[in-house]
Amino acid sequence: MLPSTPFRFSTYFTLGVACLGLGYAESAMLPEAGAFAVVIAIAMAVIFRVEARVPLLSIPAANRLGAWIGFIALIWAGFRVFRELKRGEFQALGWTVFLVALTGPLLMALVCAKLLRREKHAGDYWVMHGMALAAIILAGVMAEQAVTVLATAAYLFGAVWSLSLFFLSRSSGAVAAIPGKEPPLGTVGVAGKRGWPANFLRAAIWTMVAAVIAIPIYLLTPRSPAAKFSFDNSRIEIGYAADQMIDLNRTGELRENPETAFEVRAADSRGRPKDDLDPEQKWCGAFYVGYTRGVWRRDIVVQLPTVPQTRPPTVPWAPPDFGPNGYTLTYTVPRKLRSRFLAEPVAWQQGEQASVADLPENGSPQPWHPAINGAVFTNRLGGGPRTISAGPPMAHYVQYTLPPAEIGVSQAYPMGASVRSELKDQPLDSVRVYADKVMDEMAAAGRLPAGALRREVVYNLPYPQYHEVIARAFRDHLSERTDLLYSTDIRRENEDVDPIEDFLFYSKAGHCERFATALVLMLRSEGIPAVMVLGFKGCEATGSGTYAVRQEFAHAWAQALIQRPDPRTRGPVWHWLTLDPAPARVETPKARRSAMLDWGQDAFERYLFHYTAEERDRALQAALKRLWNPQFLGVAVIAVLLGLAWRMAKRPSERIAAADSHPSAEWFQRLVDLLGQHGFTPAPGATPREFAEEAAMELGERAATAPHAAVPIEWVNAYYRSRFGGTPIAFDEQQELDAGLDALQKALERGSHP
Secondary structure, three states: OOHHHHHHHHHHHHHHHHHHHHHHHOOOOOOHHHHHHHHHHHHHHHHHHHOOOOOOOOHHHHHHHHHHHHHHHHHHHHHHHHHHHHHHOOOOOOHHHHHHHHHHHHHHHHHHHOEEOOOOHHHHHHHHHHHHHHHHHHHHHHHHOOOHHHHHHHHHHHHHHHHHHHHHHHHHOOOOOOOOOOOOOOOOOOOOOOOHHHHHHHHHHHHHHHHEEEEEEEEOOOOOOOOOOOOOOOOEEEOOOOOOOOOOOOOEEEOOOOOOOOEEEEEEOOOOOOOOOOOOOEEEEEEOOOOEEEEOOOOOOOOOOOOOOOOOOOOOOOOOOOOOOOEEEEEEEHHHHOOOEEOOOOOOOOOOOEEEOOOOOOOOEEEEEEEEOOOOOEOOOOOOOOOOOOOOOEEEEEEEEOOOOOOOEEOOOOOOOOOOOHHHHHOOOOHHHHHHHHHHHHHOOOOOOOOHHHHHHOOOOOHHHHHHHHHHHHHHHHHHHOOOOOOOEEEOOOOOHHHHHHHHHHOOOOOHHHHHHHEEEHHHHHHOOOOEEEEOOOOEEEEEEEEEHHHHHHHHHHEEEEEEEEEOOOOOEEEEEEEEOOOOEEHHHHOOHHHHHHHHHHHHHHHHHHHOOHHHHHHHHHHEEEHHOOOHHHHHHHHHHHHHHHHHHOHHHHHHHHHOOOOHHHHHHHHHHHHHHHOOOOOOOHHHOOOOOOHHHHHHHHHHOOHHHHHHHHHHHHHHHHHHOOOOHHHHHHHHHHHHHHHHHHHHHHHOOO
């Protein structure tokens, strides 16, 4: 016996949504998984249409089909593993994540094969729902995106609807019991047949009730500040790389993270709040020197001739005096970032104490020390990366600084030892050829002096006095190149070459890390020392001289070590030149999406993945502001009044039927409708029993209907036993009740009217 259409539709809907959600989640990693999910969904639609007309597979045939599917999936997985060993496409994810992802298509195929069984019992439906649950869970951990959240919500709704009808179908015998087990007791003749819109509406109402209860609780509970467990590293965020490494081999869509990374309090030389901090201020955090196969690492420490000569620290610490133009920046940085940040460029005074110092909770300020890794100061003796590995959850320190004399150019460093070769390492010959070509083109266009093309005899590199003009020309070239786009949709066109070669010659689209890396490698190709800098660009004023630097402000840029003549001695001195090749042309995935998808993505990012205590406070303030809006209050009052008016205008008989959502209510409604057609209407607020007793009394007073006056009482007694007593109505009793109602109908039709 084939189950009812509403039950079959709800089951296919639930399984199809789970498979499509999993296919979408895996499509970024395995493009064929998305196409396979669409094929499976189409196959499910076909099976649903032909299931009632064409005999499906027997149990042995279905088992053989499942075995073939498993064999084909094994061959495909082997091919994928072999390809991964050869290319290393998912090195950043790890083998565990990659192998788990390979099970997704197999799971979808097995769900479809299970549907092809001709004789499905209750156990088969439980297995299919279990596989669908596994698929939607796997989708959730593979892709934390708005589309996945919508698929999960649709799956949960369908699962509630389908399982509700499953229990009814199993009780009525439409779904066979598990072999060897007794079928559950059913309600013969009482459950009736409800159309799928009514069942769908019931599931929708209960789902909305659950949402109304759950959403306020969730909105009042922000995300924990503790580190989040992540199934894999496939999600790429616009944020600071606390893992000490930048991997340009990763692809995917960058997600904005509005979470506050750290806070800064600015004060002028008199200690008053400074409210005019540059909104484009750069905050340097990490300096990267070593680049290999698309990966920048921070674990390389290089001695640089850039260490300012500062006076040994004394107690108490006496910061340099920068005069009336000077100001202080007091930082509060979460320890989880494992880095500290400084406003660029860092200012100091020759021969004075350090301009940066830690502010411990108990004790005097502790000045930082000259660095040897590209930074000016570090909070660790002997240099090394500025990291935070232990201690309180927040680090507090202060920086004394002043506006730079020239934007993007650091103070002068006295010429020291020669620059170490690590700052000039450039492993890509294609980038070196590209840099030479760019120099020739810019010189021909008059944007480089002819002397910049002259080369040293020994190293065949441009002379140091032209390094600055070449560096600025390279920056302008990358930012102005018309076929290079800034995009948050990171992709690879040629995976056989280095990511920067792919960026410059094939994909021609990328975010700040690719632009900055390309610039650093081009500079090093011409013998110009350069480093990759990762930090933040921008800040958001929150009042009283306090600024929030958010994760979405994370940015990468280049710094070149250039020489200039000292105005006093005419000898050469070093400067760090900040170069930001961010282009004017921007391409983002949002520009290609509809307004609805754009809104959904923003809501997902704000209220689900990045829902912090700060976001909760903002949401509550916005909600209260809307609630007290006169227009909103007026609309709410009108809606309530209309609802009350509609409620009062409803027919009493409809109120009785609506008050009881039990399946037996539809059966009892037959009696209510019959009596209503002949003028018997329940009093306002009357119970079914009160209505039946009153109708029986009136029927007994008429000669034509007196022999059948007990019919309403018999029907209401049976209804109460089924509805509240849990006693199913036997088949024989059901026939007697139907016969009595038919006799009452004929008596009423003979002309007995109230």
